[in-house]
Amino acid sequence: MKKLLFIIAIGFFACNTPAEKKAETVKTEELVMYKSSEMALLMREMYIFNEKTKEKIIKNEELGEFPANFLNIHSAILTDPADRNSNFEAFSKGFITNQEAVFSASSKATKEQFNKMVNSCVACHKTTCIGPIPKIKKLLIP
Ligand code: HEC
Known part of the structure; x- marks a missing residue:
């Protein structure tokens, strides 16, 4: 759960994340982590x-x-x-x-x-x- 919250926070922080894209970002969580x-x-x-x-x-x-x-x-x-x-x-x-x-x-x-x-x-x-x-x-x- 802690990890998931972290990922959501990344989606929230990222440079140009349109609101509708946030849900997708959460789905690709591992990917997002390695890409930072x-x-x-x-x-x-x-x-x-x-x-x-x-x-x-x-x-x-x-x-x-x-x-x-x-x-x-x-x-x-x-x-x-x-x-x-x-x-x-x-x-x-x-x-x-x-x-x-x-x-x-x-x-x-x-x-x-x-x-x-x-x-x-x-x-x-x-x-x-x-x-x-x-x-x-x-x-x-x-
Ligand atoms: C010299 C320019 C510059 C300054 C100063 C700067 N930032 Fe940034 N910041 C950026 C850039 C460029 C990115 C995107 C980094 C990347 O994706 O490689 C970024 C990304 C971020 C992110 C998103 C990180 C993520 O999860 O993708 C946050 C949050 C942030 N900055 C907060 C801050 C805070 C707080 C400060 C001051 C204490 C600060 N920045 C100062 C240029 C700056």
């Missing part, structure tokens, strides 16, 4: 990590450290390698700078910096992968 690119896996990890970070900010807890493996955004293999153009590199750098700054911001500025980081996820997604944008926006701290 390095970048898709990294993105899911970044999403989950930032969901937890959001909770910590709201509860005023210690945030820990910037996860160094997020730097793999500069090298991870994409589903469509053509996506990695100069634009993509610029958005990656902007995102990394903003994500790092979440950990160095003063406690007063953390929430604002976190939301800035989330907006830099969205900015890149507008150019490459629009599907997950509504989901990503849910990370914003009101």
